[in-house]
Amino acid sequence: MRGPVAACLLIAAFRTAAAQAPDEIRVEAGVAEVRQAGTRSRNAALLGLTWRRTHERVVTTASGSMTAARDSIDTAQGLLAIRYQFARQPHWRVESGIAGALFGLNSLSSGGNGATFLRVQHAYGPRGVWAGTAAGVTNRTGTNLQSSAYDVGAWGEYGRTSGTVAGVVTRSRDTDLLAASSLPSRRPVGPYIVRDATVTVQQSFAALDLAAVGTLRRGEGVATKVNDRAMMLAAAFYLSPVIALTVSGGRQLADPLRALPDAKFLSASVRVLFLRRDPAVLQIDRYGAIVLMRGDPDGGATMTIRVLANASARVEAYGSFSAWQPVRMQWVLDAWELQVHVPPGPQRVAVRINGSEWRAPANLTKVTDEFGGEAGLVVVP
């Protein structure tokens, strides 16, 4: 009972925080039934928080998640990432940050780890590739044990279907941690290397997202192989652009660094997106499109157009700023976004999803044009 109460308090606290400064906060809370091999099923409480702030070409993201099952699945994880978008090379992005985790394993001592990471992305339209590296330290017993990871991957969208292929190589000296998290038959001995290949496919319908994630693991310890595979399915049903019900189930492989155990699970949760408490921003239309303005020191303003839509949708914006030529928007964490510098004076803006009718963003004054269409009017100071 204490779990749900704590979750409600946290949601209330973060909702209050959302009224102050952050651009967005996303909260996901739910319950899960988790079963590890050789143990009985246990109920777990899940809570995830994501905070994001956009400032010109810098996007700062902080997220945290907690899983509490009063078993070997008690974990808390945190992540802080800063992404920089190059102005002159719009297809290149650099993302860097720190990640940390705390965990408690009944079968092993509790502890934590910290890591820094760097990732370079090259995006071209709805497709792209990335390569990254991370280095970290795990501490359970007062001794620091080093770990490192490398990952490469690619993503792409084809209509309503999107997919990601990723490969991750993880090295660690904390063999006990992986052993405690793994199935008894797959426990390694000594320092190990784990190679994961993961394929994610997502299909979007009007208000429903379906996703399948498959992982193939090939690992090696000093004396034991760690070969395995797992599959997970998830569905998100959008009640509105800011509220979704999610259901997921399947099997997760042991996380060698964060002590997430190998387990079968079935979970249900509610995902809620809180926007900055601005009356204009709160008025979310069916497209959930908003325009935010931030004055530039050299005159004019940076106009940020943000659209809440499924990740696999095709989202475009156009207006007087683009001479009415459609501009493809970019997926940023959990929304479609476009930032442009606009000069002082009146500007007209419209957005559309999947080639449908052009619509005025909800927080702008709607005007009709001579061609039977509509656009939002915004005055740039």
Next chain:
Amino acid sequence: MTIRRLTLLSLASFTAVSAASAQAARLDATADAGVRRAVERELVTARAIGLPEGLLIAKANEGIAKRATPKRITDAVAALGKRLQVARDQLAPNPSEDEIAAGADALYVGVPAPILKKMRAAWPSRSLALPLGVLTELVAKGLPPARAAQTVTDLMARGATNVQLYALAQSVQGDVAAGWAPEAALDLRARGVMSLLPPAPAASAFTNPRRP
């Protein structure tokens, strides 16, 4: 003398047509031939009377991007040409291109032409681009043009800054989104801005010390 004048006129006319053709070349490549010809005609007229041609091309491109019919596009370009001309005349003597464009926008949403002249009288030497944009936004939001114009003009005459006018429009927008009637929101917010401004000249005559 007559021949020389005719030659100069022909040269000027040729230059105007050539420039108009060059501007029309910036039209979307998919422009219908009829649209291209109609836009070129409007550009010749605009250049002859000193109107910003780029706005006409942008309007034509907007119609092309929105896949409007050629007739609709030519009608829209012609109507914009007329609005630009009216705005330029009402905002005389030396309106900038931004002011003319903002004035044409205001006329499009239903602001009566004489109001532009009143606003120019209130700010004879400052740019009206933002006040006109604010007025356009208020009228498009559903406020009666005369009422909105009176409020904006009063604030301008009392010395309101562009930032204050912009904030007024934003506040009214937020209030309307929250369910307020547009007139009530404008009254409330305008009183708020007014309270920050110095007294009107008539009142200050009594409060300020006078020299004998």
